[in-house]
Structure formats: structure tokens, C-alpha cells
Amino acid sequence: MDLMSFFRAKKPATAQLARDRLMVAVAWQRDNDGRRNAGPSYLPQLREELLAVVRKYVQVADGAVQVNVQREDGLEVLEMNIALPEARPGS
Amino acid sequence: MDLMSFFRAKKPATAQLARDRLMVAVAWQRDNDGRRNAGPSYLPQLREELLAVVRKYVQVADGAVQVNVQREDGLEVLEMNIALPEARPGS
Helix, strand or coil: CCEEEEEEEECCCCCHCCCCCCEEEEEECCCCCCCCCCCCCCCHHHHHHHHHHHHHHHHCCCHHEEEEEEECCCEEEEEEEEEEECCCCCC | CCHHHHHHHCCCCHHHCCCCCCEEEEEEEEECCCCCCCCCCCCCHHHHHHHHHHHHHCCHHHHHEEEEEEEEECEEEEEEEECCCCCCCCC
């Protein structure tokens, strides 16, 4: 399994939903020494800034950005899935 | 298969390599109409800015950031894997 497989599996099945997509994932993974329980204090702000950069380049409606956060022991994953607006030819 | 599984599988196997890690993945996926062959023109710059945001928060040596780009038909994935410096307690 690799990351290519994951993103490829995200492809919508129907032609009607076909759209170019941009996906951004931010994962923080704790080492296994068990001493530290919380992520870095800057993690929420880092995520906000990453999202702001994406939104600067990709002007999309709020509804076009799906944000999903998953947490499991020692691992936090933030995933942004963005349906891009119709591209102009050559853009 | 989900993104959690992917990032969890990235965990180093040995205690010596145990480190907190930050992973950022940016994927661009073309729709399947076959008309557009290139990614958005802003994609390289967007990636640079995302990397710059990460480096602003995480001050690490160049060697601590692994960047990997994979391309397949209709899908491009940029992956950054960053070994974080030792955290101060409570940070």
C-alpha cells in the first residue's frame, strides 16, 4: 500500500462527480516512548496556515472543501479534500 | 485502507529511530475526461509555500525533511516526512 493508492481510491466513481481534486493531508505521529501525550502546541495553527495557503491559490466555496480529522492513539491526521473549480484551458 | 493506516505504517520499527514525526502530503488528481494533461500552473508554487509554512513552525535541519514526489497517470503526490527535534516537556 502506498499513498498513490490511497489518493487514487478517493476518485469519484461517477462521471458526473468528475472534477480535478486537490488533497492535502497533515499527520502528526508521536514516538513510542509514552512520555508525551499531546501534539506540538503549534499544530492547530500550523494546520490553519496550511489551509490558508491552499485557499489563497484555490478560490473555492466553503462547501468545496471537506476537512476531516482523525485521531488514534499516537496519531492525528487532518485531511483536506478540495474539488477544484473548472479550469480554463491551458491554466 | 485509510490514511491512518498509511501514516501508521510509516512508523520506524526500531526504538533508536523513534521520533515524533510530521507528515504532509499534497495530491493533485485530474478528472477523467482526458482533456487536461497538466496540473494547475500554481501547483509547484503552492507546494513551495506549504513547505515554507511547515519550516516556519518546525525548525529542522535540511536533512530532517524528506521530500518525495510520485507521478502516475492523472495523479501527482508530493509527500514531506519530517523528523521533529526533541520536544521540550509541555511544548
